Amino acid sequence: MAVDRPATILIIGAGPIGLETALYARYLGYDVIVCxxxxxxxxVQRWKHVRMFSPFELNCSPLGKAAIGSHDPQHSFPKDDEIITARQWMSDYLIPLAQTDLIRKHIQTNCRVISVSRTWVHKSDLDSEQRQEDAFRVLIQREExxxxxxxxxxxxxxxxxxNPNPIGAGGSNACGEQQVEQQIDRVIPTIDAAEALTGKRVAVVGAGHSAATTLIALAENAVAVTWITRNASEIAGGExxxxxxxxxxxxSQRLTELVLAGKIHCLPNVAIHAITTTxxxxxxxxxxxxxxxxxxxxIxxxxxxxxxxxxxxRPDTSMYRELQVHQCYATEGPIKLAANLLNENASDCLEIGSxxxxxxxxxxxxFYILGMKSYGRQPGFLFHTGLQQVVQLFQILGDRESLNVYQTFQN
Incomplete structure (x- = not known):
């Protein structure tokens, strides 16, 4: 059933997909609140020094570029095939997007969503029509x-x-991990940060591309680095x-070179039992x-x-605990999308369709979950996939399968 305009759409999060969702909704005439x-x-600021995998053309939308161009006709974008850093993505696209006329006044920062529920209907009430007629009640907090x-x-x-996963055995906390959590670094180091660790004994736990990027930065700065993985010493999914x-x-190739050259000490097939400070x-x-x-x-x-x-x-699902959201038992993502992702079982995120x-x-x-959170614990989410989700969402809300605003602005 179509959601008539000007219905109020509340978007949780002003990250890249939140901004694109807000822009799309505003263009279609919906009233929007971004918390x-x-x-x-x-x-994105946390990894602003990191080069992205995919070219700029996969990290922007035609509507976003049009909105920025309308707001500032002199604005210059990166080339479509350019591999940019997250810092460039912020300065050349995301921040200008947030400052466009369509969405600037609709973004409320330092505004945390505590919970989402209905007003009169409880989680255990099964009448879907009654649920749909009852407005969402969103509890937010600004300062105190x-x-x-x-x-x-x-x-x-x-x-x-x-909400990072623990490094302990079985995906749960190692003994003492909660006490030292603030000392476990979750950010890919800058060149300066890697140089500051030269000569020190450093462990990198994990097998994804963030771990790989960190290992390369450390090994190239003569850090005595140990790579701890729960399976073989290779990037998850392989090359x-x-x-x-x-x-x-x-x-992937550089990491292999450094491992074969003995610049990285590998500790595979490991389950971490405890971590303490001396x-x-x-x-x-x-x-x-x-x-x-x-x-x-x-031991x-x-x-x-x-x-x-x-x-x-892993996703923090506490804010919508009082809603009827069917989660996957393995990934904690929404069950329909999770089942589709698990069935595809693709090693390359570019091959995963929406x-x-x-x-x-x-x-x-x-109630909808878009972006990285829609994948739950599954890795491999791409911004480009999120844009496809935005199109699909408003086809649902508008009850029009042919609705695609991006095609209107496609070069």
């Missing part, structure tokens, strides 16, 4: 003040980067044959390591002066 817990694109906003549609684009993303291919602020990791031997595994120890943790992220519009539907009417 951002921190600053605009705050999580809480208040309620009502909305017809709620879209969660808050992402997962504020992609004929990888079309040149930066991703470069990272009197001299070093970190002691206790772990089990699987071998071909049938002997009982014994081993290693000392490090710095630890990086890149073991993925699927049918129905994959975005939840049992809760007019």
């Amino acid at each position: 951002e817990a921190g600053d605009v694109c705050q999580q 003040i809480q208040q309620v906003i009502t909305a017809d549609v709620v879209i969660d684009t808050s992402g997962v980067l504020t 992609i044959p004929d990888d079309p993303l040149t930066e991703r291919k470069r990272i 009197d001299d602020s070093a970190m002691q990791i206790e772990y089990f390591q699987q071998t071909d031997s049938e002997d009982e595994l014994e 081993q120890q290693a000392m490090f002066e710095h630890v990086f943790g890149f073991t993925g992220y 699927g049918s519009n129905s994959l975005l539907l939840n049992p809760e009417p007019d």
Whole structure:
């Protein structure tokens, strides 16, 4: 059923997908409120020094470029095939997008969403028509003040980067991990930060591309780095044959070179049992390591002066606990999309399609999860995939399968 304009759409998060969703909604005439817990694109700021895998053309929308161009006709964009850093993405696209006339006044920063529920209907009430007629009740907090906003549609684009997975065995906390959590580095180091660790003993836990990028930066600065993985010492999913993303291919090949050259010490097939700090602020990791031997595994120890943790992220679902959202038992993402992703089982995120519009539907009417959070614990989300989700969402809300604003502005 179509959501008539000017319905109120509340968007949680002013990250890249939140901004694009807000722009699309405003262009179509919806009333929009964007609630951002921190600053605009705050999580992108954390990795602003990092080169992106995909070219600029996959990290912008035709509508976004048109809105920025209308606001500032002299604005210069990166070339379509240019590989830019997150800093350039911020300065050349995301911040100008947030400052456009269509959405600037609709973004509320330092505005944290505490919970989303209905007003009169409870989670256990099963009448979907009654649920749809009952407005969303969104509890927000600014500094110490809480208040309620009502909305017809709620879209969660808050992402997962504020909720990293523990580095302990089985995906749970290692003994003592919560006490040293603030000392586990979750950010890819800058060149200066990597140089500051030269000569020190450093552990990198994880097998994704963030771990790989960190390992390269450290090894190239003569850091005594150990790569700790729960499986083999290779990037999760392995190297992609004929990888079309040149930066991703470069990272995979360079990591292999450094491992083969002995610049990176590998510690594969490890489960971290405990992590504690010593009197001299070093970190002691206790772990089990699987071998071909049938002997009982014994706890081993290693000392490090710095630890990086890149073991993925998980969604924080607490804010919509009172809504009827069917989550995947494995990824904690919305079940329809999660099942589709698990069935595709593609090693290359470029090969993962957005699927049918129905994959975005939840049992809760007019509540949607877009962006990285829609993948739950699954890695491989691309900004370009999020743009496809935005198109699909408004085809649902407008009850028009042919609706595609991006095509209107396509060069």
